[in-house]
Structures are given as structure tokens and as C-alpha cells.
Amino acid sequence: MHPAPASFGDADAGDARRISVAQVLVYELRVRDAMSKPPITAAPTDSLRVIQTLMKSRRISGVPITRGDALLGIISIEDIINALDRGYINEPAEAHMARNVVTLRDHFSLVRAVAEFDRHEFGRFPVLDGDEHLVGIITRGDITNCLMQHLERRAEEALAQEATLRAARAADEAANRVVIRAHVRTGDYDSAGKISQRMRQVLRDRGVDPEIQRRAAVVAYEAETNIIIHSLGGEIIATIDPDKIVIEAVDTGPGIESVDQAMQEGWSTAGRLPRELGFGAGMGLPNIKRCSDELKITSDSQQGTRLHSEIRIRKPGAAT
Amino acid sequence: MNTPATLTFAPLMAALQAEALTNRRPDTVRGCYISDLLSDVLAHAEPGMLWLTIQTHRNVVSVAATKDIAVVLFTCGRRPEPEIVTEAEQEGVALLTTRLSTYEAAGKLWEAGLRGENSHE
Numbered sequence: 001m002h003p004a005p006a007s008f009g010d011a012d013a014g015d016a017r018r019i020s021v022a023q024v025l026v027y028e029l030r031v032r033d034a035m036s037k038p039p040i041t042a043a044p045t046d047s048l049r050v051i052q053t054l055m056k057s058r059r060i061s062g063v064p065i066t067r068g069d070a071l072l073g074i075i076s077i078e079d080i081i082n083a084l085d086r087g088y089i090n091e092p093a094e095a096h097m098a099r100n101v102v103t104l105r106d107h108f109s110l111v112r113a114v115a116e117f118d119r120h121e122f123g124r125f126p127v128l129d130g131d132e133h134l135v136g137i138i139t140r141g142d143i144t145n146c147l148m149q150h151l152e153r154r155a156e157e158a159l160a161q162e163a164t165l166r167a168a169r170a171a172d173e174a175a176n177r178v179v180i181r182a183h184v185r186t187g188d189y190d191s192a193g194k195i196s197q198r199m200r201q202v203l204r205d206r207g208v209d210p211e212i213q214r215r216a217a218v219v220a221y222e223a224e225t226n227i228i229i230h231s232l233g234g235e236i237i238a239t240i241d242p243d244k245i246v247i248e249a250v251d252t253g254p255g256i257e258s259v260d261q262a263m264q265e266g267w268s269t270a271g272r273l274p275r276e277l278g279f280g281a282g283m284g285l286p287n288i289k290r291c292s293d294e295l296k297i298t299s300d301s302q303q304g305t306r307l308h309s310e311i312r313i314r315k316p317g318a319a320t
Numbered sequence: 321m322n323t324p325a326t327l328t329f330a331p332l333m334a335a336l337q338a339e340a341l342t343n344r345r346p347d348t349v350r351g352c353y354i355s356d357l358l359s360d361v362l363a364h365a366e367p368g369m370l371w372l373t374i375q376t377h378r379n380v381v382s383v384a385a386t387k388d389i390a391v392v393l394f395t396c397g398r399r400p401e402p403e404i405v406t407e408a409e410q411e412g413v414a415l416l417t418t419r420l421s422t423y424e425a426a427g428k429l430w431e432a433g434l435r436g437e438n439s440h441e
Binding site: 189 | 363386
């Protein structure tokens with residue numbers, strides 16, 4: 001079976017890290033997801049003739065012989081052919097069944113199940129649960145069907161997600177909205193300012209008042225450097241609408257101990273390296289506040305810090 | 321608030337005994353700010369200014385671009401890495417360097433008629 005060409009995971013990850021969906025599925029899916037259940041079984045006292053009829057009517061090629069949930073043996077189509085050939089088709093299953101049956105556990109991954117099929121050359125395996133009860137039977141065809149179904153479902157999900165994204169983009173375009181979203185890594189001083197510059201470019205192209213461009217750029221720059229210096233990493237989302245710029249900075253912690261204190265000019269917890277680079281003046285949040293029309297900061301040690309700044313864009317010619 | 325005096329580029333270079341690192345040459349600079357703290361510059365520098373600093377890493381260019389600072393002067397003979405010069409070129413920021421100390425450079429600029437930033441309240 002050829003895996004679908006679709007890939008999975010972080011789109012930015014290198015090709016070396018790309019794994020096909022089918023590859024992921026054979027590790028994720030379990031034997032219990034693919035097996036036929038409940039299994040079609042026969043009693044040890046059933047004649048091979050009865051089992052032959054059962055195989056024909058249910059279109060199966062192997063029947064586990066059980067007492068209650070306990071697996072005693074298995075009769076395959078080969079056993080039936082031999083029985084017909086040698087004239088003991090009317091004898092009971094227990095006289096001719098294979099007794100040392102190789103089984104799979106229901107929690108095995110499909111990749112392990114495939115390996116067992118390759119190793120033993122059986123057409124099917126009875127499947128037992130943790131209590132040694134027979135819970136199903138699995139063939140290579142079951143595995144293929146299961147993978148195909150899941151691939152199809154994943155493909156549908158991916159298409160639905162793409163449609164949602166496309167709809168969101170279309171809505172943004174209709175609203176004349178540009179959203180810039182970027183991950184910010186802790187300690188990545190060299191990247192500071194990239195987001196603010198991308199945002200600046202959009203504002204410049206839109207002919208926004210340069211003073212408003214600068215204020216927005218300062219907010220984005222300070223918010224970004226705050227994440228770089230103080231947090232465990234986070235994200236900046238700049239949403240540019242015709243009438244306002246919203247800059248959101250979200251990080252994953254450790255949170256600001258006292259937002260009130262951090263709002264005071266000169267108060268900083270920055271370490272030696274950022275200070276040597278000219279950061280840590282204790283002016284970041286005061287600068288953000290000065291440049292924002294609206295500012296909300298929430299912070300706690302559990303969820304990190306969330307900063308929401310809005311800067312209004314005055315229409316050219318409108319009264320201030 | 322006093323209006324900062326402007327200084328055209330040629331006398332600026334002469335006064336500072338400066339070397340231009342970028343090809344970009346603004347006609348004039350308008351006012352001056354001196355600080356090595358980036359957030360301080362973000363808070364107080366004005367567009368079109370000359371900024372004196374001893375910091376030479378790439379955030380200087382980002383901050384200058386953010387505030388539309390026209391020229392950055394590295395004092396005490398400091399110079400940035402070549403890729404930072406390239407970036408400044410792209411961002412529209414002119415970079416200069418001088419052997420003068422920040423104090424001496426500021427003195428020369430004052431003598432040449434450049435006045436400072438707005439006073440702080």
C-alpha cells in the first residue's frame with residue numbers, strides 16, 4: 001500500500017522531519033481499531049462441516065474455536081480442504097484444530113501487527129485482550145481498510161481546516177484587515193524588531209500617519225523584546241484594521257510578579273546580557289503604555305503574560 | 321519645547337571627523353539624542369534625529385528604524401558587523417563612526433550648531 005503524499009505536522013519543519021500520514025497512523029492506531037469484532041467463532045464440538053458452511057455464508061477464511069471467551073484453537077480453510085480430501089469433514093473441530101494459535105493483543109500498534117503478518121505468513125490472527133479473552137480477529141485487509149478510512153478522515157479534516165482558514169482570510173480581506181502573527185523565541189535578541197518592521201511596512205503602504213506608525217512600531221518592538229528577555233517564549237499578533245491596530249503579545253510564562261511595579265519606569269528584572277545590549281532599562285511597559293490608546297495586561301505564573309494594546313488610526317482629515 | 325536646529329550632512333561629517341559606514345546620506349539631521357538604552361531611545365528620540373551610542377548590535381538598527389532616526393553615530397571608534405551595515409542600508413538608516421568619545425562628539429555637534437532633543441519635564 002502506498003502512503004498518501006499528504007504530510008503532517010509543522011509546515012516549517014524540514015523535509016527530513018516530514019512523515020506521511022499513513023506512517024503516523026500505523027503507529028497511532030491499535031489492533032483493536034482495525035480488527036473485526038465480535039469474532040465469528042465456533043464451538044469445539046461443532047463439526048468441520050458446520051464450520052465450512054459458516055465460512056461460506058460469512059465469507060471468512062478462518063474460524064476461532066472457543067469456549068466462552070477462551071480461545072482453544074483455530075480452523076482455517078486449509079483444514080477444511082484437508083478434511084474434505086481425507087474424508088473427516090463431519091468430525092468435530094476439536095479433533096483437528098490448530099491448538100498453539102499465534103495471537104495478537106488488542107493494544108498492539110498496527111505497525112507491530114503488520115510485522116507479525118510478515119513473520120508468520122498467517123492470513124489472520126485472533127485478537128486477545130489483557131484478560132486473555134478473544135475480542136476480535138484481524139486480517140491484512142482489515143488493516144488496509146482501517147488505514148484507508150482514517151486517511152480519508154484526516155484528508156477531510158485537513159480540507160475542512162483549509163476551508164476555514166480560507167474563509168477567515170477572505171473575511172480579513174473583505175474587512176481590509178491584515179494579521180501578522182509570529183512566534184518569538186526566548187533569548188533571540190537578533191530577531192527583535194522583525195515583527196514591528198513587517199507591521200510598519202503594511203502601515204506605510206496604507207499611508208497611515210507616520211506618528212501612528214512609530215507608536216505601533218514601539219509597542220510591537222517593546223512587546224517583542226519583553227518576550228525575548230523575560231519569558232519562556234511566546235507570540236505576537238498584530239491585527240491591522242482600517243481604524244485601529246491591535247497588538248497582542250502572549251507568552252507561556254513565567255508571568256510578571258507585579259504588573260504595577262513593572263509599569264514603573266526604571267524597574268527591571270532583566271539579566272546581565274540583555275542589559276549589556278542596552279535592554280532592561282525598565283522602560284518597556286511604560287513605553288508601551290505611552291504609545292497605546294488602550295492597554296490591558298494580565299499576568300500570572302500559571303498562564304504567563306497577555307498584553308493587549310490598541311492604537312487608533314485617525315482617518316486623514318478627521319478631527320483629532 | 322524648543323525646536324532643534326538642523327545640521328546638513330557635510331558639516332556634520334567634518335565636525336565629527338566621522339567615517340560613513342552606509343552609502344545613505346540624509347540631507348540634514350534634526351536634533352540629537354544620546355543614550356545606550358534602547359527603550360530610552362524609543363521613548364525620547366524623535367524622527368530625523370542623530371543618535372549617538374556605543375551599542376553596535378543589530379537592535380540599534382531596529383530601534384532607529386522604529387523611530388525613523390536618520391543617522392546613528394557610533395562613538396569611541398566602535399563599528400558594527402558588516403551585516404548590520406547592510407541591514408541599516410535596507411532599513412534606510414545611515415550609520416557613521418567616529419574616534420571621538422561621546423562627550424567630545426556631542427561638544428563638536430553643539431559647536432557646529434546642532435541643538436538637542438526636547439527637554440524632559
